[in-house]
Amino acid sequence: MSSKPVKIALAGNxxxxxTTLFNSLTGLNQKIGNFPGVTVDKKTxxxxxxxxxxxxxxxxxxxxxxxxxxxxxxxxHKVLCNPADSDFPDIIVVVADGSNLKRNLLLATQIIDLKxxxxxxxxxxxxxxxxxxxxxxxxxxxxxxxxxxxMNARESKGILDLKTAVQEPLEKPAFSIYDIQxxxxxxxSDINALFKNSTNSAYSNYQLACNFKLSxxxxxxxxxxxxxxxxxxxxxxxxxxxxxxxxxxxxxxSDLLFNCSSSEHLVEQNNFTSKAxxxxxxxxxxxxxxxxxxxxxxxxxxxxxxxxxxxxxxSFIQLSISVSSLMPPGILNSLIVDGVxxxxxxxxxxxxxxxxxxAFIGIMEDTGYMARVSFIMDRLMRKFGLNGKxxxxxxxxxxxxxxxxxxxRTIGNWKERMITIMVVPLISCSARIPVYTxxxxxxxxxxxxxxxxxxxxxxxxxxxLIGFAGAIAAAFVFKLIxxxxxxxxxIMEMPxxxxxxxxxxxxxxxxxxxxxxxEAGKVxxxxxxxxxxxxxxxxxxxxxxxxxxxxxxxxATEVEEKMASDKLEASYAGRFGKAIEPAIKPLGFDWKIGxxxxxxxxxxxxxxxxxxxxxxVGDPDNTSSIRKKMSxxxxxxxxxxxxxxxxxxxxxxxxxFALQCMSTLxxxxxxxxxxxxPLYQFLFxxxxxxxxSFIVFNLFK
Amino acid sequence: xxxxxxxxxxxxxxxxxxxxxxxxxxxxxFLEMGCLPGESITLERIAPMGDxxxxxxxxxxxxxxxxxxxxxxxxxxxxx
Numbered sequence: 001m002s003s004k005p006v007k008i009a010l011a012g013n014x015x016x017x018x019t020t021l022f023n024s025l026t027g028l029n030q031k032i033g034n035f036p037g038v039t040v041d042k043k044t045x046x047x048x049x050x051x052x053x054x055x056x057x058x059x060x061x062x063x064x065x066x067x068x069x070x071x072x073x074x075x076x077h078k079v080l081c082n083p084a085d086s087d088f089p090d091i092i093v094v095v096a097d098g099s100n101l102k103r104n105l106l107l108a109t110q111i112i113d114l115k116x117x118x119x120x121x122x123x124x125x126x127x128x129x130x131x132x133x134x135x136x137x138x139x140x141x142x143x144x145x146x147x148x149x150x151m152n153a154r155e156s157k158g159i160l161d162l163k164t165a166v167q168e169p170l171e172k173p174a175f176s177i178y179d180i181q182x183x184x185x186x187x188x189s190d191i192n193a194l195f196k197n198s199t200n201s202a203y204s205n206y207q208l209a210c211n212f213k214l215s216x217x218x219x220x221x222x223x224x225x226x227x228x229x230x231x232x233x234x235x236x237x238x239x240x241x242x243x244x245x246x247x248x249x250x251x252x253x254s255d256l257l258f259n260c261s262s263s264e265h266l267v268e269q270n271n272f273t274s275k276a277x278x279x280x281x282x283x284x285x286x287x288x289x290x291x292x293x294x295x296x297x298x299x300x301x302x303x304x305x306x307x308x309x310x311x312x313x314x315s316f317i318q319l320s321i322s323v324s325s326l327m328p329p330g331i332l333n334s335l336i337v338d339g340v341x342x343x344x345x346x347x348x349x350x351x352x353x354x355x356x357x358x359a360f361i362g363i364m365e366d367t368g369y370m371a372r373v374s375f376i377m378d379r380l381m382r383k384f385g386l387n388g389k390x391x392x393x394x395x396x397x398x399x400x401x402x403x404x405x406x407x408x409r410t411i412g413n414w415k416e417r418m419i420t421i422m423v424v425p426l427i428s429c430s431a432r433i434p435v436y437t438x439x440x441x442x443x444x445x446x447x448x449x450x451x452x453x454x455x456x457x458x459x460x461x462x463x464x465l466i467g468f469a470g471a472i473a474a475a476f477v478f479k480l481i482x483x484x485x486x487x488x489x490x491i492m493e494m495p496x497x498x499x500x501x502x503x504x505x506x507x508x509x510x511x512x513x514x515x516x517x518x519e520a521g522k523v524x525x526x527x528x529x530x531x532x533x534x535x536x537x538x539x540x541x542x543x544x545x546x547x548x549x550x551x552x553x554x555x556a557t558e559v560e561e562k563m564a565s566d567k568l569e570a571s572y573a574g575r576f577g578k579a580i581e582p583a584i585k586p587l588g589f590d591w592k593i594g595x596x597x598x599x600x601x602x603x604x605x606x607x608x609x610x611x612x613x614x615x616x617v618g619d620p621d622n623t624s625s626i627r628k629k630m631s632x633x634x635x636x637x638x639x640x641x642x643x644x645x646x647x648x649x650x651x652x653x654x655x656x657f658a659l660q661c662m663s664t665l666x667x668x669x670x671x672x673x674x675x676x677x678p679l680y681q682f683l684f685x686x687x688x689x690x691x692x693s694f695i696v697f698n699l700f701k
Numbered sequence: 702x703x704x705x706x707x708x709x710x711x712x713x714x715x716x717x718x719x720x721x722x723x724x725x726x727x728x729x730x731f732l733e734m735g736c737l738p739g740e741s742i743t744l745e746r747i748a749p750m751g752d753x754x755x756x757x758x759x760x761x762x763x764x765x766x767x768x769x770x771x772x773x774x775x776x777x778x779x780x781x
Contacts, residue, residue: 064733100761103735239725246732273762274745283749375764379750388753491730491769494755494762 005054012095014062017123022059070412081207092118099127117170139260145174187234305352316345343528357399362505368495385479387416397427415484428467431604443648527602535573542570588647646700658689709770711744717775724772
């Protein structure tokens, strides 16, 4: 049949089961990209229709109406209302929650009036049956003028019906439900005149005008001006019009449901949800359960991910050993082993922790618990300029700031979103763990406090807590600094509790982890190659001298390690380290730590590898030998130990606060679309780190 | 002018009928989410720190802050 794939857009309310439908249609054939110009995840996928034709599906962000109120929703508006958009669909599939039809049909009637061929999918019909409601599909289809398909999540029958329906030639919706030409004739005909070449309905012309106005794009500048003039000329009140339109649509929907469904008003309360809410949002119990769940999640993440992490680490060691022995020694060998493979290993090692964290967050969201967490935390978060919805990014931050910053998109309010982005990197992420582990084992004794609590464990807990405290404090300061007239809203649906859909969660984990690996991966590999260059090269004669010095005995491993250490000192990185020594001396750091501070900019865990090179430890994964050499190291001038307790603690505090992560800066830039935000973020976190380390060092000295 | 109350004044378990919105900015959002004049609305839960609240409206649960609930004017029905 036709070779050109058919473009299908999935639209619907949040919680309508849209994404689940998307997942079961496309399976693993999906990818997350970006909508042009905005930083909203664009999920597209492929599926083969029964007649062999290919369909390209786009999962649009969920929305309650076409009129957008957040960045996510404006994407839906842009794709559906602008025929020039590259994602403008051939067919729109509107997904509606059958158990809550009235509200779900509002968006459906707006989309019908856009006059793009569309199909209505009534989802969650199992729930409708349980409520003993009846919906006459045939009647709905006739009165809406479009095809309607009922779908039950537990059966695949609806999926096949849908696939068959989209391959047949679809007419544009038969009639309009709301006509702007009737309600505002003069205004509407001026707007129609503006788009005189289009064959669209008056309503879709009006929505296109709305879209131009919202987009503020340069290419539409003259149109936007004309639209403003038309609005002014007819003193067209947009807000009032949207209100009136919505009410007219609801009137239509009420009549429709009166004719086509039974007992719309006898909705049975969901008993399980109300009982569960009594416990999970209880005054005291609610908080306790939340803290308990968090504790359990972290325990599980850190205990379970040890094994896959060890396996990944081992695999990369094997890989670098075999690559370095297979290739002739030289620059290329060193570049691939110490630059590329080392960088790659630095990303892969975090996959287990990140996947586990996404799994838990996915379960919490899918069961409906996450909405309750936002509910019980909103009041508290608001005090610090945050929103109940900030809880999710802040929790994700314990795995990695990158997906966490991307998760702030659901926060509609600009100021609250900015504050959340700015403070998320203060939450101790998994990349800090190897650094903490090394330093704690170096300066904190493993004795027990009160006979039960391990001192080293307590130190780790304290580091996490100061991260949280730092984030809250910084948020409070930003709340006072940032100015915004935009109102903060916290109006959202509370989904009913239900069992998690494992296949859907599995797909989400896979997709998000993949995004993390590619997003962060690009930066980390690039930086690790640059750092490799900086630490492998230096002013030319210095390197030659070192090689000369060790020439006599080139085979002994110990000599080779010493030579590597000397070379690092002479390299550009080493020179940087020495150059910044005066600045970091008040914190108790020497030039060797200075090098590690610079190299750990690629990713914090690089600190450990750098220490291994500086202290000429052949095997960078042998932590105990790094520890031995570090603790034996003495300052050549003072003769005192380099890693006193004060220096160690100061360094840990520095790592807790400082933004030692290029990828975070890159993602902040991408999400805020202005370089000043990552710059502020870097500077304020750096200042916090410096001051805190200075205080701690002098306290413990 | 009439004996309407604010949604935020309801106690847990009390129901009312939505009459009017006092805030233009929020009214569209409320309408789109199914809070329509004439619809009955029940206060289900109040968050541990006294704010926000959960209400049951047109067959589903939604949450809003008290400051937002203040802008929904209701006529009192009684407790369920």
